[in-house]
Amino acid sequence: MMSGRGVRGHSLRGFLEYFFRRFGFVFRGQGVLDAVRIFFAALFASVPNLFVEKAGFLEHVRGLGDRIVSGARVRVGECVFHAVDVESLFIVSDDFERWMWDLVCLGDGGVFVDVGAHVGKYAVQVAKRFPHAKVVAVEACPRTFSVLAKNVRVNGLDNVVLYNVAAWNGFGEVRLKVGRSMGHNSVVFDVGERFYAVPAVPLDFLLEDVGRIDFVKVDVEGAELMVLEGMRESIGRWRPKVVVEVKDDPGKLWKCFPPGYGMVNVAPEYYMFYPLGEC
Secondary structure, three states, rough: OOOOOOOOOOHOOOOOHHHHHHHHHHHEOOOHHHHHHHHHHHHHHHOOOOHHHHHOOOOHHHHHHHHHHOEEEEEEEOOEOOOOOHHHHHHHOOOOOHHHHHOOOOOOOEEEEEEOOOOOHHHHHHHOOOOOOOEEEEEOOOHHHHHHHHHHHHHHOOOOEEEEOEOOOOOOEEEEEEEHHHHHHHHOOOOOOEEEEEEEEEEHHHHOOOOOOOOEEEEOOHHHHHHHHHOHHHHHHHHHHHEEEEOOHHHHHHOOOOOOOOEEEEOEEEEEEEEEOOO
């Protein structure tokens, strides 16, 4: 999003600030209908917390923004993205996690693994920027996955492999709890009563025929340890750089990396684990 997930205005000033930032996406709409949908979504989604606390029904008004904008198309650089909710507009924007592009560099034949791919901010843009590389995108939520697949198709990409599973430390099934925004769905955190039952698969199994791994991005709302435990063999064999959103102590993830790895804090709540001498 603009400056952090889940941030909303708490006053009239906050309302205006966030509304005009959201309003800016109107000009990225790929058609008149897209622009109109984004405009009203920005209006409804910007209802200040102060008003919602006094009139609970306004929370439903906020939700209208997500429903209105779902499926709207925006252009970001050379890529087109379909939105799944209001938050997804900010996730795919240039301003969100801009620092990541200082870390990602792939040569011909390189492999980028996107775990928690959401609607494809990285999967799509990496595949576009590095057309001779390969992208493996893993997204557990069926609804978000359908938008991810649509974004891969609309951008004409043939170097992206998609998996609608939860990356895990074993085989089975997990409950993916559905948050108000699709970017907050979690197997670990209690973000809502609704859930999807999704297959769980270790990344070592999914990646066994890839041939190499150069860069891994993990953003899975609290399930980072389980993801890394399920790809120890791949990390040991290919020694990729791994950027992880860490909701807890990053030291707990160390046991998943072999000797010769370093760790650096690259952004608030994000750490990169890297082979020493290659940072």
